Every structure is written in structure tokens, then in C-alpha cells.
Amino acid sequence: MVSTPTRPSRRKPAVRQHSSGTSTAQRSSPAAPAAADAVPRPEGKGALGAFARMWRFLEGSDRQTSGSSYYMILGATLALTAIGLMMVLSASSVESIANAASTVEPTDEGAIVFDFFFKQSVYAVLGVALMLGLSRLGPRVFKFLAWPGLGVAIVLLVLVLLIGENINGNQNWIRIGNQSLQPSEPAKLALALWCATVLERKRGLIRDWKHALVPVAPLGGIILLLVMLGGDLGTAIILGMIMGAALFFAGAPIKMFTIAGLVGIAGAFGAILLNSTRSTRIEAWLRLNCDSASDPCFQSNQGLFALASGGWWGVGIGQSRQKWNWIPEAHNDFIFAIIGEEFGLIGTLVVIALFGILAVATLRVARRYTDPFVRILMGSILVWLIGQAFVNIGMVTGVLPVIGVPLPFISYGGSALTFTLAAVGVLLAFARRMPPAAQGTALSANPVSAKTK
Template sequence: MVSTPTRHPRRKPALRPHPVAKRSTPTTQAESSPGPAVVEPPPERTGLVGKFVRLWRFLEGSDKQTSGSSYYMILGATLALTAIGLMMVLSASSVESIAKAASSVEPTDEGAIVFDFFFKQSMYAVLGVVMMLVLSRFGPRMFKILAWPGLGVAVVLLVLVLIIGESINGNQNWIRIGNQSLQPSEPAKLALALWCATVLERKRGLVRDWKHALVPVLPLGGVILLLVMLGGDLGTAIILGMIIAAALFFAGAPMRMFILLGVVGIAAAFGATLLNSTRSTRIEAWLRLNCESALDPCFQSNQGLFALASGGWWGVGIGQSRQKWNWIPEAHNDFIFAIIGEEFGLVGTLVVIILFGILAVATLRVARRYTDPFVRILMGSIMVWLIGQAFVNIGMVTGVLPVIGVPLPFISYGGSALTFTLAAVGVLLAFARRMPPAVPEPAQIASSMEKSKRTP
């Protein structure tokens, strides 16, 4: 009997449980996309180098650097104005340099003398840019540390001006050091802005009381103004007064106090004008009361207006100014804006004004981002200093204001003015480099919440 093999039944595969679909949660783009590889920070340095690095970070106050468009707007406008200034100093001073070389008894290199003002201004521009870049690396702590020593140095220099200073055009405002001269009132502007911001930041809410707002800002700041006034420089004293007023305004001082300070300031300026024959003559020339006299005090302002008018829309061309041929006194200094208008026309003057406007707008954009009152007060004071001085100079050249001898920032000839003006911009850049991110306004937050509720 043959047995047939039995077939084993095919085993059915084991049933696997069907996976239950889990409810997916919405993931953001940052969660779904693979993130960057985490790089471990380098180990902290030890020894003397490590201590120096930690001290530098402490003085900076923040390691986070968020340079934005405002940073490059401030830097670009500053460098553009400085370049325009160097070009116009070369153009406006060439005639005076040629006349100086022709009248010299000793044989001189005429080519070197023609470029003398330009070479000096370029040297101070390089020095100012270096100071600007160095100060742009500092933080609020470092500026607060420099406030009191800076004010002390400014007072000492202003006292030295009255003792060993050199008088030019009735103003004793320079200290001669070899072939170079220093104008201590220029570093005093930056020192005063730093000091006012430091003092008012410590008072904070107490500034609402006028007694705390005025003390010690007005007594010690008044010492700086008094020393400058004793040297006979009313124009610089007005700019210093604007810096103090701006610091009090951005600190939140009561508005009624500014009315009283304005009345006192106008009365002081009026008294200083009456006590000085040169100032009273300039005021009369501005009012057109003595233009027919033999001295012709209206000559400078009239020639400045002629230069602006002859420039027309597009100007007569760079280097082609006619009024600079000994028609406008101080053509490369206080009245350099008139030479810009003659050689580049209305378009050139508008470019300069727009660059100052860009500087002001960018500074305000940075200051509004900060909640630290020290930063706001300091940036506001520097902005009022630079823009206010530019307004006074342009108003002086166009006849809106009397001639008070205030240079145009970044553009007029003057080593001390250019160096410390660029240093002040370095302070602005220091805060623009660390500008905090924008905080949404309450209205924007409410509207975004309403939109999120409406969307399913």
C-alpha cells in the first residue's frame, strides 16, 4: 500500500494591527527644516589675554551686534559729507593759498602751498575717521566711564585758552601747538553731551522735577558756556546751549522749564551782543541798518548771496567759482556753503541738506529702538549738535540768521571741528551696531490677535 504524502495547509500570515493615524500637529518651518549644525563656542581664554577680553566685553555692555540699515545710513552720510568737505576745501582755499605764496618773500614751493589747507584737512579727516571707528566699538559703560574725566579735561583746556590762547578775529579760542592749533571748544561739545547724558540717566524719573533737572546740569554746564563766552565765541556758546537743552528735552524735563530757559538765553545773548561792538555791528548788518557805512559790514553776507544766486540750478562747475577770488572772506570756512551753491548750484546745496537729513532720520530711528535713557539722551544731544549747527551755518549764509561764525559740520575747514565731529558720529555708530529689534506697537499686537481669531 502506497501512502500518499499529506499536504500541510498553508499558514495564513498573521494579521498585523493597522496603524492608527495619529493627529498631526502643525509644525513651523523652523521645526520641519533641518537646523544648522550646533557649533560649540571656543573655550574661554585664560590668563592675561582672557582678563583683557572679559574686560572689553564688560565695557562694551553687549556682545550682540545687529548692524542694520540705520548704521550704514549714518556711516554713508558722514563719509559723503566728509568727502564733499575735502573737495570744497581744496576748491575754496586754492585762491587764498596762491595769494599767500605770491606775497611770500621767501622762496617757497607754490604747488605745496596751494594744497596746504587740503593736506591739513585730509590729515585731520584720517584722524577723525580712526577715532570714529574706535569709538564705534565702545559700549554704554565705557562712555559713562569717560563722562566725568572728559568734562574735567574740557574745563582745563578752556581755562588754558584764556591764559595762553591765541586770539583770531576777536575770539580767543585756539591753543597753538607748534605748527598746529587746537580749538578746545570742539572736544568740549562731545564731553558736555556725554556728561549730561550720564548725569540725567542716573536721575531718571526725578528729572520731572525742575530742581533735579537743572542741578547739576545747569551749574556745571554753565561753567563750560561761561569759559567759552569769556573767549568771545558767542556762536559756539549757542551750540553748547543747544546741547544742554537737547539733553534735558530727551531726558523728559518739564516743558514749561524750556520757556524760562529760552527767555534767559535770549536775554543773555542780547546782553552779550550789546557789550561787544563787533556782535552789535553784525546784528545791525543782518537787519540792514548800517549797510551804507564806509566799513560795509554787509559785504560778506551780500557776497555769499551773490555766490548762491550766480550758481543757478546746476552751478558754474567745480573749481570755477568767481566769488572765492577774495570776494568772500572765510570762503573755505564759515561761508563754504556759498561756494557749494555757486559751483554746484541749487542741486548741490540740496544734496548737502539731504545728507544731513539722512543723518538725522537714521539717528532718530536708532534712538527710538532703545529703552535705555542714557542712549536716547546722548544720541539726541549729538543729533541736535550736528543738525542744529548745520542749520545755523546755512541760515547764516542765506541771510536767515546773523553772521555768528559757526562752521558747517564735516565740510568747513578746521581740524579740531572735523576730528571731534567724526568722533561724535562714532558714538552714534556704537549704538547703531547694537540696535535692538523693533518692538511691535500695542495697536499692531491687537490687530494681529484679531486676525488670528478670525482665521480658522
Template sequence: MVSTPTRSGPGRTRGGKADPAGRAAGVARASLPSRIRSGISGFWSTLEGSGKSSGGSTYYLILGASLALTAIGIIMVLSASSVEAIAAGESPYSIATKQGMFAAIGIVAMLVLSRVNVLWLKRFAWPSIILAGALLVLVLVIGKRVLGNQNWIEIGGFTFQPSEYAKFALVLWMATVLSVKAKLLDKWTHALIPVVPVSAAIITLIVLGHDLGTSLVVMLIMAAGLFFGGVNLKLFAAAGGVAAAAALILAFTSGNRMCRITSWMGQSCAGASDIGFQSEQGLSALASGGWLGVGLGQSRQKYQWIPEAHNDFIFAVIGEELGLVGTIVVLVLFALLAVAIYRVVSHQEDLFARVLGGSIMAWMLGQAAINMAMVAGLLPVIGVPLPFISYGGSALVMSLCGVGVVLSLARAQMAPASRSKPRWRFAKTARKRT
């Protein structure tokens, strides 16, 4: 008897019997698009914060974005500083080696702070702000002046910038004070005092060192602390007017600052024709990079054309060497950092943690936005470094310390999900049975 042929295909044989291997292959082929859609949906929900692993994803987004930006910074500092180092008779790797050393110190500090309960940091709030004030006074007395700014203290061949430490100290101090006065913040006197006077004193000491850019960042930190502390928004209108008036006074009382502003507005400045040189060369570097850049290490503008190419204008070197793609990568990393930190801050019920995380977010992302806008010609040149990327040991270490504090808050969110409740219940049930 001859068997009649049957339809062949995935999961079937010519004899009509099932073929498990073929059926599995057919199911895999059929479900491939759905698996892709499911994977994309899962990634997006995780990034958005609605996935099952949203707590863990927040932690690793912050950690990964910070480390990636730090790695990019070391590479670009090496590229941007090699020419200047050779011209000074040093090794082309000398500046990048220092940056790598400070990155290692900052990463260790970040990991240590990420394992510390942030509430434990409250006891250091007042000593930290007092030490910051003392260092800012000391830098006016024995500080080192660089490019007109007296912001550095030199110790054993290494320089330390107290204003960077002051940012971290102010964030911690504000969070502590506002949390103590949480029930009194409805009254404007308690909302503004002592936060505004102390912040104003810190800003004044920084301005006396002729560093307007850092003082603006400290103003932003103070405003963020009051905002996340729940201070009445009507007070911000008055504070904004005072801050604008102070900025105008500082601008009009300095010929250099006025020339920077008039140059940014496209007007010439008598007696300082080279004021807009740095901005023009930065824009030229961004334009010459095109889509993919001229190649890593191949920048032409860094050859004594862009002043401070490895510092304030390192974003221009990124645009020239890595092109629009490279700048977008940096922007995306900062955007991921912003989304992840905001997720941490928005879930905080404790006022101390909310002000602490929110102020750090404003510090990192506000400073990054100011720097990139300055390089792109959207703001006057005010000398603000790009966090994690620009050369500067003090700035890098303090930025990574700030990330460590936020990581500690993110770990606290992960803690409830990581507790082993089922095993505890099983053990409790077992004890009852015995």
C-alpha cells in the same frame, strides 16, 4: 497628416508645445513694472525703518551720509582754499591735505567708538568735563587769537580748538549725570542742577573768548540733553527767557555784534560799513551759481571776495560751483543723517543712550542749520562752521567721534537680529539627544 497651426506667443510654439524660454521671458516682461514698484516700496520701507533690514539700514545711512559729507568737505576745502594758499606762498593743496589728514584721524576714531559699548564711556564723563573746563581756561591764558576770537591753542604748528572738544565732553557728561538722577528729574532742582550751572560755566568760558556762535551751539546741546532726559517742559519756558535775556545782553555790550544784527536787518551801521560785506558776497555766490553752478573749482567769489570761504561760508562756494543741485545734495545728506539718528534715538529705552544720541543729533543738525541759515541770510553772521564740510581739524574729528557714538547705538539695535539663535537651539537640541 498636417498639423493645424496654433496661436504663437510667449510660452507657446506653432506646434502647440510649451516653450519654457519664451514663457520665462513673458513672465519677466509682465512682472517688470511690479518688480520696480516692489523695489521702490522696499527701499522706502527700509528708509522709513519698517523693512526687514531697518536696523542695518540705519547704521549704513549714518555711516554713508557722514562719509559722503566728509568727502564733499575735503573736495570743497581744496577748491575754496587753493587761492588763499597760493597767495600765502603755500601749495594749493596744503590746507586740503591737512583737512584730509584730520578726516583720516576722525574716521579711525569713529570706527573705534562704533565698536565700543557706550555704557563703557560713562567712566570718562567727569574726567572729560574737567579736562574741557581746564582747556577752556588755558585758551584764555595762552590761546591764539584769530579774527577777534581767542579759541585756539597752537602746538607744534597745529592748532587745537578746545571748544569743539567741550561739546563732546558736555554731551557725555550730561548723559551720565541725568541717567544717574533718572528717578529724581521730576523735581526741578535735580533736573537743573548740576547740568545748568556746569553748562553755563562752559558757555561763559567760550564767550570770554568772543565766540558767540559756539556758545549758542552749546546752549542748544544743553537744551537737547534736558529735553531728551524728560525734564518738565515748563522749565524750558523759564530757561528760554533767561537765554534770550543773556543773548540780548551779549549783543548790546558788543558793538561788533550789534552791527552784525543791524546789518542783517538791512540797516547801516556807523563806523563799520563792511560788516555786511561777508553776507552780501555769500548771497552773491549763491545767486551766481544758478541751477548747475559755474563748475567745480571755478568760483569767482573765492578770489578774496568771500572772507573765510573755506570755513564758515563754504556753503556759499558749494552753491556757486555746484549750483542749486549741489546745495540740495548737501541738504539731502544732512536730512538722511537726521532721519537715521532720530530712528536710533527714538528706539532707546535707556536714558543714558537716549540723552547721548539726542544731544549729538541736536549738536550736528542744529549747527548745520545755523550755518546754512546764516549763509542764506536768514540769520546774522555769527561764525558757526558747517559740520563735516568746513575747514577745521578739531571740529571734524569731534564731529566724527560723535557719529561713532551714534553708530555704536545703532549696532546695539542690530545685535538682537544678528544673533544666531537657531544654531544655538540646534546645538542645545543635539546635546539633549546625546
């Protein structure tokens, strides 16, 4: 009477089988959850399944994100910088010789050919050193630099209007001896730092459009106005993208972006109508004035010819024909066309893929943080770099009008290269200190396993 009911109860966990063929003891063992996690989840079919796979790739596993994102950002940046130096050497050699031919004093021919390359290399070394230095800093230092950085940016932009040098209709440079500084480039980084610092303090108030706009819109608008007074609409658009990205990642109301977009479009149309050069470029983009004597479509047409002649594999490094004074600013705004001609479609896709790697790695790091300052700052820098690359490539391929925006890391320009690399240093600083998945936004479905890694 005592043993009869107890013996079957002891045996049942060991012998009772379920329809799935798994015993009760096996299902209750500690190894069972791990075995269940090892079974791949159904991906689904169609667009939803593809989106789910892409999202998991962007998230990455805890081990992948913590170990590889830093080196993905660093590797993509150094690769793009190296490509830029190589292409500046190739695209600028002809113009260097042409400039030297117009001088009276004889100069060394080798120094002539490498003139732009040597200058760009110096700025690349300076930028990499600044990048590595900023990568050792933390959020407290960046917040401390926000207000002084904004003040210095405003002062430099005012000096541009007072004593700046006008080149091709834009007054954007300050001449210092034999070197020139373009203050709008450090202004991009200063604006991103300042917006992140101010919006991080707003926190829960950001849903109110008044708190979202003040003081970001007034003080940020001063930066945009000063750049616009210098005649640089392209840089003003990039600065506007930085401000919009900061507000978006801070959580500002979506309807506010709709209103701001309409106002921005109206302002852009006004700026175009009030400036004959801009209106001519828009007409050239729409192919309305290509038959005029001045041929405003010449630059964009030559860029398309360069891309077309490159084919799949290109004509070979240094063998571009369009750089022989056919494409104005071949080593600057239209350097992507020279890449397409010398390295073909494959070369252009490699450049685009490197920008994609930089974007994916930055998103992986930003998703780990719960600190709004880090997320806002990383999002602003990401939109700055990738957005500017998109505008430049769209400009060269004819998708967008020519507005004079350089390709980050690759186009010639010391100020642009130095402060673009400095912005990457900020990204690396956060990638180095990235919290585990359980402390930030969890990327793993099992937070317990994330803590033990």
C-alpha cells in the same frame, strides 16, 4: 436622534458663508492674521495722512531699521566728509596762493595750492580712525569717560584764556607748534556725554525742575561761560543747544524750557550790546548799516551773490568767482556759498539731504532703545550736528546773522572735523548694538513677529 444634530454642526464651519464671502474655517486659520496684515491700512487724506506716512517712514520696519540705519549714518557721514575735502581744496586754493605771495622765502607752488587740503585730509583720516574706534565701544565706556572728559574740557578752556591765540577777536585756539587746537570742539562732545550720564541717573526725579537743573546748569554753565569769555558767541549757542537737547530728551518739564529760552534771549541781547562787533553784525543782518564806510554787509552780500550766480546747476567745480578774495573765510564759515556757486541749487539740496539722512537714521536708532542714557546722548549729538548745520546754512542765506559757526564735516578746521567724526562714532556704536523692536520701543504693530526676526 444622536446623529441628526451632530452632522449639521460638522458641516457648518465648512459651508457657512458670511456677508464678506469668507468662511468660518478660513477666518480661524493661522494664516488669516498674516493676510490681514498684508492688506495696506488706509493712509487717510490731507495733513494727517501725510504725517502718518512720514512717521512710518521715520520708524522704518524691523528689517530696515536693524540693517540700514548703521550704513545710513556711516554713508552720509563719509559723503559729507568727502564733499568737505573737495570744497576745501576748491575754496582755499586762492587764499593759499595769496598767503604764500606775502612770504619772503620761495615755496613749491603745488604745495601752496594744496596746503589747506593736505591739513584737512590729515584731520579727516584721524577723525575717521577715531570714529571707527569709538564705534566699537559700549555705553559703560562712554559713562566712564563722562566725568574725565568734562574735567579735561574745562582745563583746556581755561588754558585758552591764559595762553590761547586770539584770531579775529575770538580767543579760541591753543597753538602747539605748527598746529592749533580749538578746545571748544571737544568740549561739545564732552558736554553731551556728561549730560547724558548725569541725567540718566536722575530718571524719575527729572520731572522736578530742581533735579533737572542741578548739576547740569551749574557745571554746564561753566563751559558756556569759559567759551563766552573767549568771545565765541556762536559756539556758546551750540553748547546751549546741546544742554537743552539733553534736558528735553531726559523728560524735563516743558515750562522750564520757556523760562530758559527767555533767559537765554535776554543774555544774548546783553552779550550783543556789550560787544561792538556783535552789535554791528546784528545791524548788518537787519540791513541798518550797509551804507557805512566799513560795509559790514559785504560778507553776507557776497555769499548771496555766490548762491545766485550758481543758478540751478552751478558754474562748475573749481570755477567759483566769489572765492577770489570776494568772500572772507570762503573755505570756512561761508563754504556753503561756494557749494551753491559751483554746484548750484542741486548741490546745496544734496548736502541738505545728506544731513536729513543722518537725522532720520539717528532717530530710527534712538527710538529702539529704552535706556535713557542712549536716548539722551543720541538726541544731544543729533541736535548738535543738525542744529549747527542749520545755523550755518541760515547764516549764509541771510536767515540768521553772521555768528561764525562752521558747517559740520565740510568747513575747514581740524579740531571741528575730528571731534564731529568722533561724535558720529558714538552714534555708530549704538547703531551696531541696536536691540530688536520687541526689546526696545516697538516699531512693529505685531511684537510677536518682531521677536522672530
